[in-house]
Amino acid sequence: MWEVVQVRAGIAYDCDVLVVGGGIVGLSTAYAITRAAPGTRVTVLEKESGPARHQTGRNSGVIHSGIYYRPGSLKARYAVKGAAEMVKFCAEYGITHAVTGKLIVATERAELPRLHALVQRGRENGIPVRELGSAQIGEYEPEVRGLAAIHVGTTGVADFVGVARQLGAASGAELRYGAQVVRVDRRPERGVAVLTSRGDVVRARVLVNCAGLYCDEVARLTGDEPGMRIVPFRGEYYELARPELVRGLVYPVPDPAFPFLGVHLTRGIDGGVHIGPNAVPALAREGYGWGVVRPREIAGTLAWPGAWALARRHWRYGGGELLRSVSKRAFTTAVRRLLPVAEEADLVKAAAGVRAQAVLRDGTLVDDFLIKEGPRAVHVLNAPSPAATASLPIGREVARRALDMLGSV
Numbered sequence: 322m323w324e325v326v327q328v329r330a331g332i333a334y335d336c337d338v339l340v341v342g343g344g345i346v347g348l349s350t351a352y353a354i355t356r357a358a359p360g361t362r363v364t365v366l367e368k369e370s371g372p373a374r375h376q377t378g379r380n381s382g383v384i385h386s387g388i389y390y391r392p393g394s395l396k397a398r399y400a401v402k403g404a405a406e407m408v409k410f411c412a413e414y415g416i417t418h419a420v421t422g423k424l425i426v427a428t429e430r431a432e433l434p435r436l437h438a439l440v441q442r443g444r445e446n447g448i449p450v451r452e453l454g455s456a457q458i459g460e461y462e463p464e465v466r467g468l469a470a471i472h473v474g475t476t477g478v479a480d481f482v483g484v485a486r487q488l489g490a491a492s493g494a495e496l497r498y499g500a501q502v503v504r505v506d507r508r509p510e511r512g513v514a515v516l517t518s519r520g521d522v523v524r525a526r527v528l529v530n531c532a533g534l535y536c537d538e539v540a541r542l543t544g545d546e547p548g549m550r551i552v553p554f555r556g557e558y559y560e561l562a563r564p565e566l567v568r569g570l571v572y573p574v575p576d577p578a579f580p581f582l583g584v585h586l587t588r589g590i591d592g593g594v595h596i597g598p599n600a601v602p603a604l605a606r607e608g609y610g611w612g613v614v615r616p617r618e619i620a621g622t623l624a625w626p627g628a629w630a631l632a633r634r635h636w637r638y639g640g641g642e643l644l645r646s647v648s649k650r651a652f653t654t655a656v657r658r659l660l661p662v663a664e665e666a667d668l669v670k671a672a673a674g675v676r677a678q679a680v681l682r683d684g685t686l687v688d689d690f691l692i693k694e695g696p697r698a699v700h701v702l703n704a705p706s707p708a709a710t711a712s713l714p715i716g717r718e719v720a721r722r723a724l725d726m727l728g729s730v
């Protein structure tokens with residue numbers, strides 16, 4: 322059947338660039354392509370019935386300033402630039418957003434050198450920060466306690482689902498929903514043909530893989546070995562029943578060994594205060610609760626040597642996160658370090674998200690954004706936080722590579 326369709330389809334292309342994935346990164350890429358090269362025909366295939374149903378629609382909604390990231394890294398460069406562009410984009414299109422600023426609070430002595438290192442890092446990344454002593458924390462957050470803190474003024478919150486939808490609309494791309502890519506046939510002289518779960522065949526000159534939690538699988542469908550696998554880490558949230566206890570955004574000092582920021586308190590665009598996310602291994606790539614188990618996906622993760630190496634290296638940290646996942650009391654204890662007045666009864670379970678975290682064969686958690694190319698294909702292989710913040714610069718970079726490729730085929 323596949324071969325028959327291939328022959329019948331001839332060599333007429335349905336589009337120039339085919340984007341797999343209608344999250345914020347795929348839609349930003351579509352937008353950047355049509356901005357940079359008007360007239361380029363772009364089709365986006367998304368397996369869900371609408372845009373942004375996975376990471377983009379299940380996150381903290383924070384416009385990150387860029388303070389955490391290694392100077393010179395893609396994360397640092399794109400977050401700083403992306404945060405400013407995100408605010409402008411939201412203002413231009415009337416998308417809900419606010420620049421609120423945030424506090425990063427040290428609650429233990431051992432965290433003070435790391436807090437100080439963040440101040441330096443922020444300055445190197447060109448981010449204005451204000452150092453606060455214990456007594457000054459109350460100026461921003463009367464109920465928060467800590468030994469010291471820093472205030473970062475450029476952090477904000479935004480409706481990333483609204484941003485994704487607007488990027489898709491403004492791109493002029495053909496957006497096809499309910500279209501899961503299940504097979505890819507790539508030939509140097511004929512371009513790329515994909516088969517969707519609906520039985521459609523779409524032919525393109527170049528394929529762009531922005532499939533998020535499935536980006537490694539889509540890369541392998543094209544025939545490229547990405548050299549990493551996605552290990553899904555669920556982030557669970559609670560909602561604060563007394564939102565008046567927190568005015569803005571309050572974060573702990575992160576552990577530099579992990580690309581996760583630690584459980585934080587975030588007043589979102591809806592006025593509610595979200596608490597989370599933790600980081601626990603998910604039993605399915607879209608496993609938003611312990612009850613969602615996909616044996617094929619678990620087997621795939623376990624077959625990757627990097628997953629075992631990761632578990633061996635970080636079992637202690639993982640154990641703490643697991644405890645906070647199954648015990649609300651343990652989760653509340655973590656929250657009370659920042660917000661001592663919080664009670665267990667103040668925490669109301671909310672929807673979770675799952676991070677698409679790339680892990681290398683040796684167990685290294687890929688820290689920076691990772692974009693790789695194969696013949697007629699560009700793969701976005703690691704775009705976890707702050708990729709929503711940084712989606713406009715990421716989209717431009719992916720678009721640049723796709724357009725360069727288009728020029729050479």
Ligand SMILES: Cc1cc2nc3c(=O)[nH]c(=O)nc-3n(C[C@H](O)[C@H](O)[C@H](O)COP(=O)(O)OP(=O)(O)OC[C@H]3O[C@@H](n4cnc5c(N)ncnc54)[C@H](O)[C@@H]3O)c2cc1C
Nearest residue numbers: 342344345346368376377380381383502533556674708710
């Ligand atoms: C818990 C959590 C908190 C976060 N907090 C923040 C934050 O505060 N600020 C920030 O900047 N970032 C944050 N992030 C990161 C941010 O959400 C992601 O970096 C960003 O949404 C990635 O976008 P994406 O388009 O790559 O992925 P996604 O939004 O996951 O989109 C990928 C899309 O591909 C589709 N797809 C997959 N396979 C196929 C296929 N075979 N065929 C067709 N379609 C397919 C999926 O359905 C999906 O819609 C957070 C993430 C999580 C999980």
